[in-house]
Amino acid sequence: MSTYETLKGLKVKFLGADTSGDRELEGELYYNSSDFQVKSHLAVAAWSSSSHMINDKIANGVVGIQTAALSCGGFTSVPDGNPDRKVTTEAYGGVVWTAAANMNTAKSSGVTYGTQTAALAAQGESVNSEEYNGTSWTEGNNMGTARGENGIQFGIQTAAVAAGGSPNHAIVEEYDGTSWSEVNNLPAANFGGHGAGTLTAGLGFGGYTTATVGETLSYDGTNWTDVGNMNLVRRNGTANFGTASLAYVAGGITPTGNRQTTGAVYDGTSWTVLPASLGTGRQHNGGIGAGGSSTTAGLACGGNVAPNNSTGATEEFIRTTSTITNSTWATGGTLPAVNNDSGGAGTLTAGLTTGGTRQPNSPNSGGLSTNVESNEYDGSAWTAGGDMNTGRATFGNLGTQTAAVAFGGRIQNNPFAYTANSEEYNGTAWTEGNNLGAVQYYMNRTGCGTQTAGLCAGGYDVDAGSPTSNVQEYDGTSWSEVNNAPTVLLRIAGCGVQTAAILTGNQTSPKSAVFLYDGTNWTTSPNASPGTNSTTFAGTQAGGILAGGAPVPYNGTLSHRWDGTSFSASANLSIAREAASASSTSLSSNFVCGGNNPGAVQDTTEEYSDGVVISSVAKSIDFD
C-alpha cells in the first residue's frame, strides 16, 4: 500500500493552526491540533459565461490574460471549401469585447502569443507573421514553413515556439522578436495540439499524429521529452494556458468526434480531469493560449460548436483556494414617494436623494411634474430634508448629505423648460449658487466630486440644440469651463472626485467607452463597460459599482463592478430600474433608490454589499 508521503513527497504535519501565507500549499494534508481535524487547502475551479464576441469565430487566435485579452483572425464559414479567413481583431477587458485594429493578413488556425499590447500572430496556412503593439499590426519576418491547424504553441512575442501543424508537420520554429529559425523537430508530426509555458520551459500536449493523442511533451529550449499522457485525449482544444508545471486545457474534439466541455489540468507529473467544464462544448477555437501564463484564470472564446457552426460565446475560468462571498443587494428603507430621474449623493448611512419626477421618463402629462423635495437616508429609513428652490429632474447632483450641489436639469414639462440654475445644500436647507455656463440637462447623472470641487460633464446644451462635450468644474463658488471630454456625453454615469473621476454608460456612442479625468486631461480606458445608459455609478476611480439601466427589463437588474482596471459582472438588483438615484462616493457602502420600471416608478431602495474574498480557508477532511 502506498503512503501519503510516497504519493505527495510530504508528511502529514502536526500543526497548532491552519497553514497560511508562504506556508500554504494547495492539496497538502495537515492535522490541526486545535481543531482536532485533518485539513487541507482545496482549490475549486469553475467556468462562467461572459459577453459574446462581436463576431462569431472559428480558429481565432487569442492571447493575453482573462482581464486583458485579444482575439485575432479566425473564420466563420467555409464557402467553396476554403475558410473565409478574417483580419478582424477584438479586445476583451473582462466584460465586453471591443473592436481593435485589423491584422494586415487574414489568418485562421494560426499561432498566437503575448499580451493585449504585445502580441504575435503567425501561420494560418501561410508563412506570414505580424506583431501587434496594442494599437496596430506591423508586418514581421516570415516563418520558414507554412502550416495550419494551430500546432503546439507557447511563449511570448519575443520568445515564441511554433511546433507542428497541418498537414502533418513535425517542424519546430522559434521566434526571437525579429526572425523565425528552425530548431529540433517534434518526435512525431502533430497538428491540432496545445501548449503552455515559455520557450525554455514549455509543454505541448494532445493533437493528432496518426490518431488523436494525449501525448505530453516538455521542451527545455532545445529538446523535446515525452512526460506522459492526457487521460482524455483530444485535439483542437481551447483555453490551453498556464505553465509547463501547471497547465490547463478545455474543450476540443475526441477521437470519436465529440466536442468536449471537459477540462484537464497537468500538475507537472500527471493529468487530472477537472470537475469544472465549459458551458458550451466546442473545438477549434481560440483561448488564452501561448501568452497566458496564469495558473488560476483562463478564457475560452469563439470556436466550432455543434452541429458545425461558429460561435462568439465567451467563458471565463477561475481556480482558487479562496472563499468568495458574493456581492448582493438587499432591501433598504422605502422612499416617502415614488421618484424617477432624481439626484443622489452621499453614502449608504448618510445618503441624499433630491428632486426628480413622480412619473416615468418625465412625461408631459400632468404639467409641471418635477419635485423640490430632498430625502435623507441613514442606512435604515428615509426622512424629509430641505426643499430645493427649483424643482428639477434629469439634472446633476454631487457631494454628501451635508454638502451637496444640484445643477441644471429639466424644470418643467409641457412645455419643456430647462435651467442653468445651481444650488447648494448644507444638510438643512438649499441656497442659490452661481449658474452653470449654459442651460443644460442630461449631464453626468451620478455625481463626481464635492461641493468645493465638483464636475459637470457633457449634457444637452439647450441653447445650442445639441449634446455637448463641454466640461465645467465647480470650486464652491462658481462654474468654470475646462478641457472638453473626448466626445459628447449624454446622461452618462459618473463617480469619483474632481481630480480622479470615471464616467461610462453614455447614451450616445461610444456607449461602452470608459472615460477617466485627472482634473486636467481626459483619457479613455482600454477596457470597456457594458455600455448600459441611464445606469447609476457609485464609488471612485479605484472601484465602483454600475447598477440598473436602460432598457429595462433587459439591463435593469444588472450590475457591474469596476476594480480600477476593468468591469466584471456583479450581483443583480432584485427590481429592474433605470434612471435611479444612487449614493455616489463609496463602493463598499452604497444604495440605489427609485427609478423607472416598466411596471411602476419605484419607491424602493436596494443596498449594496460588496463581495469579500476570504483567502484560503482550509477545509476539514472527514473520514466517516
Add this chain to the structure above:
Amino acid sequence: MALFIYGTATNTGKGFFTHEDRRNFFLRGYGGHDGSNPISVWVVGNNEKGALWLADANGTEQTKAEAQALVRAADTIGRTAWDNDDVDGESADEKNARLGTKPGFISIP
C-alpha cells in the same frame, strides 16, 4: 421539481429581503397590476429558504401563469401610457429620446 416559486408580496422596505436571503436563494421582483392597484410580483428560488421567505413576507403564492398575467397587466398599462404620452409636433425619434423606446412585454422565468 420546479425551479421557482411565484408570489405577490408588498415590499415593506428595510429587511424585506436581506443580503443573506440573496445568497440563499434566487429572488427577482417585477411590477404587476391586479386590475385595481399595482402589486409586486416575486420570482423566488424553489428551496426551503425561498419558500420560508415568501411565507415570512406575508406573500401569496401564485402559479406561474397567474404571476405572468399580473406582470403583463402592468406592462400593458405602461405601454398604453407610453402610446398616449405625446407632445405636439414631436417626431418619433424625439419621443424615443424623451421617453426611451416603447416598453416591451416581460416574460418571467
